[in-house]
Amino acid sequence: MLSSLCKHEMPVPELSERAQYLLKALTERYIRDGQPVGSRTLAREAGLKLSPATIRNVIADLEELGLVTSPHTSAGRVPTVQGYRLFVDTLLSVQPLEHALLDELELNLGAEADSRELVETASSLLSDVTRLAGLVTIPRREHASLQRVEFLPLSEHKILAILVISDTEVQNCILNMDRAYSAAELQQFSTFLNEQFAGKEIHAVRNTLVSELRETRENLNRMMATAMDMADRVLGEAEQGSDYVLAGQANLMEFNELCNVTTLRHLFEAFNEKRQILNLLDQCVESEGVQIFIGEESGYQMLDECSLVTAPYTVDGQVLGVLGVIGPTRMAYERVIPIVDATARILSAALNPHD
Amino acid sequence: MLSSLCKHEMPVPELSERAQYLLKALTERYIRDGQPVGSRTLAREAGLKLSPATIRNVIADLEELGLVTSPHTSAGRVPTVQGYRLFVDTLLSVQPLEHALLDELELNLGAEADSRELVETASSLLSDVTRLAGLVTIPRREHASLQRVEFLPLSEHKILAILVISDTEVQNCILNMDRAYSAAELQQFSTFLNEQFAGKEIHAVRNTLVSELRETRENLNRMMATAMDMADRVLGEAEQGSDYVLAGQANLMEFNELCNVTTLRHLFEAFNEKRQILNLLDQCVESEGVQIFIGEESGYQMLDECSLVTAPYTVDGQVLGVLGVIGPTRMAYERVIPIVDATARILSAALNPHD
DNA sequence: CTTTAGCACTCCTCGCACCCGAGTGCTAAC
DNA sequence: GTTAGCACTCGGGTGCGAGGAGTGCTAAAG
Known part of the structure; x- marks a missing residue:
C-alpha cells in the first residue's frame, strides 16, 4: 500500500533507536499543536526516563543532520523537510481506518453516478473527512477505450x-x-x-x-x-480534457502556518493557474500507492509550506487519474494517508464497470 | 444602462450641493487609499476653498444622517453602507471605457467557442481586468429552446x-x-x-x-x-444545471480589509457552499442593467465587507444568466461598473446566434 | 448667518525599556 | 553515558510616553 513512500531517497544516516524515537515524538507533537517543541516537553512526552539535558544532546545531533531546526535561538525544535521525509518514510505508524469512516466513504461513492460526478464527490469527501483541500484529476481519456x-x-x-x-x-x-x-x-x-x-x-x-x-x-x-x-x-x-477538481480550500485557512495572507495568496493563485498543480499531479500518475510531497520537494515554491498526499485510482489496472489532499506540511499524516489510500481504492471500485 | 442602480430606495434626505460634493470626494478618497479621511485632507482634496473647520461642520451633518462614520473618536471618516449606496446611486460619475479595454474584451469573447467556454472566459476576463473575483452563472436552460x-x-x-x-x-x-x-x-x-x-x-x-x-x-x-x-x-x-463559475479569488487577498483571515474564510466557505451566492445571483436575474449589492445589503453576513456588481446577459432578449464581480466594499465602482456592463453586453452578443 | 481660527481633548501609533519564561549550550559532577 | 546546574539568548507581552492626526466647541470675523 505505501509502496512508494520512499521516492526521495537519500543517504539516511544511521540513527540510534533513541534518536529515531525522539524524532518521531517530536514530529508527532509538533503536528499536534504546531508549537516548536523543547527538550523539557519532549522529556515528559516520550515515555523515556531521560532528563531534558540528555534529550538536548540527542536533539543536537538531529539538528546536525538537518532533520530538525529551531526557528530562533531559544525556541524548541521543528522538523525540517528532511525530518518530515524520514518521519513519513520510516517512523510513521499509520492508523487503520475506523469502520465507520470506511462505510461513509463507501456509501457516498457507491451510488451509480457518472464518472465525472463520482470524481467530484471523491474530492468533497476527502476535503470533508480530512479537513484539508481535496483534489482529484478528472479521468484522462487517453487510455480509455472507444465504445x-x-x-x-x-x-x-x-x-x-x-x-x-x-x-x-x-x-x-x-x-x-x-x-x-x-x-x-x-x-x-x-x-x-x-x-x-x-x-x-x-x-x-x-x-x-x-x-x-x-x-x-x-x-x-x-x-x-x-x-x-x-x-x-x-x-x-x-x-486534452485533463483537468482537476478541488474542494474545501476554505479548510486550509484553519491552519496558523497558512494564515499568512501572502502564502495563501500564492496558494490560491496556484489553484487558479491550474497548470502547475496539474504537472505535480501528473508526476504521481505513474507510481502506484500513496505518494507524498513535502513542502519544497514539489519544486513549486508556492507550495512551500504545504504537503501533498496523493494516490492514483484505476480501472482495469489502468491508472485513470490521481486523487489526494493538499494541506500544511504539518498535517496528520498517519490519518490522512490511509484515508487517501482508501478513497482511491473505493473510487476505483466504484468506477469499475460491473453490470 | 444603469437603470436599476437605485433599487434600494430610501428617503434620501435633501443634501446640500456642498454636502453631496464632499461625500463624493470623501468616498472617492477612501476608495483610493483605504484610510479614514479627515477634514484637513478633504479640504485640500476637494477644490473648494474652504477651511477644515467648515468641512468638519458639513461632515458632522453627514454623520448625523448615517452616511459616514468614524472608526474611533479621533480618526477621519469612512462611508457607511448608506453612504456608499448614495454615492453609487446618485453621485458616481462612471468613466467611459477606454477603447483598448473594449477591444480586449471583444477580442477574447469573439472566438467561436461553445457557450460554456464563453461564460468561463468572461469570468476570467472580469477577474483579470478588475483584479477582483469574477463570477458568472452558467446559462440556465429553462428558457432555451430545444432544437x-x-x-x-x-x-x-x-x-x-x-x-x-x-x-x-x-x-x-x-x-x-x-x-x-x-x-x-x-x-x-x-x-x-x-x-x-x-x-x-x-x-x-x-x-x-x-x-x-x-x-x-x-x-x-x-x-x-x-x-x-x-x-x-x-x-x-x-x-437543474444552474451553477456558477468563479475566477480570480486570489485577487481578493490584495485588499487589506479582507486580509483578516476569518473574513476570507467565510468568503471562501461561501464560494464552496454555492447555494448562498447562487441565491444572490438569482435576485439579479430579473432586473436589467447593472445591479450593485453593498456589504450587508446582500443579506448574507459572509459578504459583509464585500460588494457585488452584476449585470445579466441575454440572448434574444431572454436573460440567460448573470455575470459580475465580487470585491471589497471599497472597490473602484466608477471603473468596475462600466466593465461589468460592457462584458455583459459583449457576452450577450457573442452568445447570440448569427450564422 | 456663514465661515474661520484657536484651542483643548481624545485616541491611535510607534518606539522604548522592561521583564519573564522557555529553551539552549556548556561544564562539571555522578 | 547521564544528569544537574548555570549563564545566556531570544521572543513576546506589558507599561509608559511622545507625537500626530483629527475632532468638537467656542468665539470672533466676514
Missing part, C-alpha cells in the same frame, strides 16, 4: 460528434465543417469508424488514424478519408 | 440522450431504463419528439409533456408514452 462514435448534423456546417467511452461516460464536441453533410453520409462515417475501431484505445485509434491518413490517403476512398479526418478532430479534443 | 433530441443505445439498459439546444450547445445524459430498447425504437421516439417539440422552449416542452401524460395517457399509444417519459427525464436533468 463507439456517432455524428449528428446540427446546422449547415456544424456537426455534433459523440464519443461513447463507456456506459457511464460520454463526451461530445461540435465540429465546424467546410461543407454540408447529409444525415446519410454521417451515418456511413460512423458505421465505418465503429467497425474499424470500436473497443480500441483512444490513443491507439488516433495514432492509427494519423498514420493511415498520411501513408495511404490515395488508396482510401473519399468517404473514408473524410470520416477519418473527422474522427481525428474529435479525438484530439477528447484527449 | 432536437436524439437517443442512442449504450448497453442493455442504458440509453444516451442528447439534447441539442443550439448550434453551440449540446447536453447529454445517460438514462437507466427498465428494459432494453432497440435502435429502431429509439429512432422512432426521437422522430416523434422532434416533430412535436422542436423549437419550443424546454420549460414549455416539459410542462406540455407532464400534462399530456397525465391527462391522456390512455389515449396515447405505448410508444408515444414511453418517448414522452424518456424526454421528461432528460429535460428534468437539463433544467
